[in-house]
Every structure is written in structure tokens, then in C-alpha cells.
Amino acid sequence: MRIGVIGAGHIGGTAAKLFAEAGHEVAVANSRGPSSLGGLVASLGPKARALSPGEAVKFGEVVLLAIPWRRKEELPAGELFAGKVVIDAMNPYSATGGIIDLGKATSSEEVAKMTPKARLVKAFNTMGWKTLETGSRPSDLLQDRLAIFIAGDDGEAKAVVAKLIEGIGFAPIDTGSLREGGRRQEPGSPIYGRPLTARQAREIVR
Numbered sequence: 001m002r003i004g005v006i007g008a009g010h011i012g013g014t015a016a017k018l019f020a021e022a023g024h025e026v027a028v029a030n031s032r033g034p035s036s037l038g039g040l041v042a043s044l045g046p047k048a049r050a051l052s053p054g055e056a057v058k059f060g061e062v063v064l065l066a067i068p069w070r071r072k073e074e075l076p077a078g079e080l081f082a083g084k085v086v087i088d089a090m091n092p093y094s095a096t097g098g099i100i101d102l103g104k105a106t107s108s109e110e111v112a113k114m115t116p117k118a119r120l121v122k123a124f125n126t127m128g129w130k131t132l133e134t135g136s137r138p139s140d141l142l143q144d145r146l147a148i149f150i151a152g153d154d155g156e157a158k159a160v161v162a163k164l165i166e167g168i169g170f171a172p173i174d175t176g177s178l179r180e181g182g183r184r185q186e187p188g189s190p191i192y193g194r195p196l197t198a199r200q201a202r203e204i205v206r
């Protein structure tokens with residue numbers, strides 16, 4: 001698939017590497033511009049390129065959002081995301097690392113308001129980037145692989161993301177709707193920040 005990755009830091013850069021290794025075409029974008037991403041693109045290989053955020057959204061059939069939550073207002077205009085499978089990996093931390101109180105809303109519901117026509121899936125939120133970098137086990141059975149949780153209201157979009165996750169050597173585990181499933185993935189939840197196999201993850205989610 002063609003995957004646009006907005007935010008080429010710890011999570012975005014690591015996911016881009018896994019996607020490129022799995023054979024996908026990847027476009028990475030950051031706030032400083034494509035010329036600052038030469039080193040990353042070279043390390044990702046011939047299937048990768050650097051683009052502006054807007055171009056990376058246009059490029060992607062799937063778009064991964066991996067910028068700091070506090071900068072989400074800087075994302076490309078919402079209509080550019082229309083019809084695309086958009087993965088929201090952002091967690092609502094402030095600049096000082098505190099969890100931002102969103103009241104009854106979940107962070108991905110806030111992202112959904114900004115991208116109303118996107119096919120939004122919350123994923124890649126609970127796993128630290130180091131675990132993502134080192135935890136891929138493509139030759140293991142799904143139940144023995146580390147879990148990457150997905151949540152959302154669009155079943156087909158979730159299936160696309162689940163397939164991508166399997167393709168990079170992890171196991172997708174569905175936590176439910178964008179609201180309730182999203183809440184289950186928030187900072188402080190029992191699955192947050194814990195490397196869990198799919199078997200363990202299913203027990204906890206159940």
C-alpha cells in the first residue's frame with residue numbers, strides 16, 4: 001500500500017521503517033520539511049520518500065498521524081483526509097509530559113472532529129517506540145506475537161490496519177469502538193505501555 005506518515009520521530013520513523021521493510025511505499029513528513037529527512041529516507045530504502053505533510057496525506061491510501069498531540073492543529077486541512085484510512089497514534093500529553101484532561105472525550109474522538117470524512121482507526125498508541133522497533137516477530141504464531149491495539153467505528157478500515165499490523169510482525173487486537181475501545185487504550189489503562197502478547201492482551205481486554 002501507499003502509506004503517508006505525518007511525524008517522522010520515534011513512532012512515525014519506526015513505523016515507517018517497519019512498513020517499508022514489509023514492502024509498502026512510504027512517504028514521511030515532519031514540520032521542518034523534506035530536506036531535513038534525507039537520512040531517514042536513505043535508511044528506509046528505495047520504497048521511501050520525504051514529502052510535505054499535505055503531500056504525504058495525498059500520497060497515502062493509509063495515513064499515520066504521529067506528531068505530538070499538542071501540535072495537532074497544525075495537521076493538513078481535514079478535507080485532505082476524506083476517504084482515507086487514518087491511523088491516530090497520538091496520545092494527549094502536554095509539553096511537560098502531563099496527560100491533558102479531555103473531559104468525557106477520548107483523544108481520537110477529538111481527531112475525528114478534525115478529520116470528519118476520514119476512516120479513523122486508533123492504533124500504535126500503547127506501545128513504546130523501542131518495543132515497536134525491536135518487538136516484531138513475523139515468524140511467530142499470531143497469539144505469541146506482541147499486540148498492537150486497534151479501535152474504531154469503521155470495520156473495513158480496522159481490517160486494513162489489522163492486516164498492516166500483521167504484515168509488520170505484530171498481532172492486531174481490537175479494543176472496540178473509537179469511544180469505548182479508544183478509552184481502553186488511553187494512558188493509564190491496563191494495556192498502556194505494557195508489552196503484551198496477543199494471548200495476554202486478549203485476556204485483559206476481555
Ligand SMILES: NC(=O)c1ccc[n+]([C@@H]2O[C@H](COP(=O)([O-])OP(=O)(O)OC[C@H]3O[C@@H](n4cnc5c(N)ncnc54)[C@H](OP(=O)(O)O)[C@@H]3O)[C@@H](O)[C@H]2O)c1
Pocket residue numbers: 006007008009010011012029030031032033053065066067068069071074075089090091092093124125126127128129130
Ligand atoms: N514515543 C513513543 O514511544 C510513543 C508511543 C505511542 C504513541 N506515541 C505518540 O506518537 C506521537 C509522536 O511521538 P514521538 O515520540 O514519535 O515524538 P517525536 O519523536 O518528538 O517526533 C515527533 C515528530 O512529529 C513531527 N512534527 C511535529 N509537528 C509537526 C507538524 N505540525 N507537522 C508535521 N510533523 C510534525 C516532528 O517533526 P520536527 O522534528 O520536524 O518538528 C517529529 O518528526 C505523540 O503523539 C505520542 O504521544 C509515542
